Amino acid sequence: MNAAIDIGNTKVKLGIFEDEKLVSFETFNSLEDLSIEIKKKDIAKIIVSSVRESNDFISEILRLDNEVVFLDFNTPLPFINHYQSPTLGLDRIAVVAGAQALFPHKNSLVIDMGTCITYEIIEGGKHYYGGAISPGMHMRFKSLHNFTARLPLVTVEHPIEQVGKTTEKSIQSGVVHGVIGEMEAFIQTYKEKYSPLNVIITGGDAKYFESKIKATIFAIPELVLVGLNAILRHNASI
Known part of the structure; x- marks a missing residue:
């Protein structure tokens, strides 16, 4: 499965995909809440898009071992x-x-x-x-x-x-x-x-x-x- 993370000005959105199909969608108030949830899932690759946080800050909070693409x-x-x-x-x-x-x-x-x-x-x-x-x-x-x-x-x-x-x-x-x-x-x-x-x-x-x-x-x-x-x-x- 792949994960798409959209970090907006107020909310953080997570979409889980199997190939091209969106199989689940969740919204979080913080990166910390997202980090807890994403570690529960069997995810191969992740893409992150953020309009407010630096890639270094996101990496520090999420501490992901997965393959990550920062848009x-x-x-x-x-x-x-x-x-x-x-x-x-x-x-x-x-x-x-x-x-x-x-x-x-x-x-x-x-x-x-x-x-x-x-x-x-x-x-x-x-x-x-x-x-x-x-x-x-x-x-x-x-x-x-x-x-x-x-x-x-x-x-x-x-x-x-x-x-x-x-x-x-x-x-x-x-x-x-x-x-x-x-x-x-x-x-x-x-x-x-x-x-x-x-x-x-x-x-x-x-x-x-x-x-x-x-x-x-x-x-x-x-x-x-x-x-x-x-x-x-x-x-x-x-």
Whole structure:
């Protein structure tokens, strides 16, 4: 079995794979909790992606005897990366690899809905060119509150009224319908250039929006872990 570890800003995710199949998924609050759990499992190889901790620190805490790949900008990838900046986020690399693994030889658009909303385009299941980054839903709520004198900080509710009849409901309508409109516009624009196009939605806010998009989409919550496993398998084959 292989293990994919995604160390985010607040949570640590662990995916256990048998070949390409995700057989278990767990979330931890700390690396120490992860270390205790991972030592209980019969794991051959591990891949780690971290947005907040150094590889040396992770190695010191986990004390793993397994073969470990730490994802960075020099890690060989199963797709051709045409991105022109060396600052491409590891989470973006992982979701592209996940889409490539699940939809080989096909055009795909990945929409990752987290703190930011990222749009990643993969042509023919092989060529990654980049995409777009915009503020996520909760960032938009916070920005309206933080950068104005009187607008309150609100959160999402259901259902969202199209016409907000209070300031709070107007903010909710503007943010939620703004995100929906943005996503549908991106989908339509990319479909015009990369047709036919698979649309994949993932990330923390994906569940809220997946039923609100008119286009046919694939909701894949753990696409980052799937992508990390694909990168691990690719490195094992070269």
